[in-house]
Amino acid sequence: MGRYRAPRPPSAKYITPEGAARLKRELDELWRVKRPAVTRAVSEAAAQGDRSENAEYIYGKKQLAEIDRRVRYLRKRLETIRVVDTLPTDTSRVFFGAWFELASEGGKHAYRLVGPDEIDDAPDYVSVDSPLGRAVLGKGLGAEIVVSTPEGERRHTVTDVRYP
Numbered sequence: 035m036g037r038y039r040a041p042r043p044p045s046a047k048y049i050t051p052e053g054a055a056r057l058k059r060e061l062d063e064l065w066r067v068k069r070p071a072v073t074r075a076v077s078e079a080a081a082q083g084d085r086s087e088n089a090e091y092i093y094g095k096k097q098l099a100e101i102d103r104r105v106r107y108l109r110k111r112l113e114t115i116r117v118v119d120t121l122p123t124d125t126s127r128v129f130f131g132a133w134f135e136l137a138s139e140g141g142k143h144a145y146r147l148v149g150p151d152e153i154d155d156a157p158d159y160v161s162v163d164s165p166l167g168r169a170v171l172g173k174g175l176g177a178e179i180v181v182s183t184p185e186g187e188r189r190h191t192v193t194d195v196r197y198p
Contacts, residue, residue: 045150046162048130049115053152061108064101072097111151121197127174128195130162134170135194136179142193147171 049057076094085091122129128147135144143158147170150161160167169179170192177192 047115047149048118048162049149049151050131051117051119053149053155054112054115054117056155057108057112057151061105061112064105064108069098069101069105072101115149115151125197126195127172128170128192129172131197133194133196133198134192136170136190137193138188138190144194 072094076091076098079085079088079091079094082088082091118130128134130147130149133144133146135142145158145160145166146156147162147167148155148159150163153159153161153164160170162168162171165183166181169181170190173179173192175192175195179190179192181188181190
């Protein structure tokens with residue numbers, strides 16, 4: 035068995051203004067605060083002598099590589115994403131950035147449709163790339179959607195749509 039893994043499908047290149055600001059803050063924090071602190075720690079550890087058995091030096095270099103990887107990702111992502119800050123023409127339907135409420139057998143739940151970079155911000159944020167996000171996109175009030183989950187198919191009804 036080979037080690038080949040098919041590349042992930044490209045994610046949506048949309049983000050809300052709040053999400054873009056959060057990514058910029060993260061990039062700034064990594065570049066201006068964390069990276070200089072780790073670089074100082076690595077240089078202090080290197081000054082102690084033998085680097086082959088110096089755990090602080092080895093760990094610091096690994097941290098630096100992780101920070102650099104994340105900085106590269108954020109810079110590349112911020113160049114390619116599109117900030118969606120306008121309302122759609124039809125605000126009675128679920129489009130990017132909308133808060134929507136779904137009713138199902140388990141009760142009612144409110145969600146916000148956001149980009150894949152923002153789903154960590156809040157537990158009620160749903161990515162447009164997720165099965166639920168794809169199912170609800172473009173649906174209006176009263177629309178019934180079916181979402182495939184590992185437990186089976188789930189049926190929901192859109193009961194509310196609003197935009198910030």
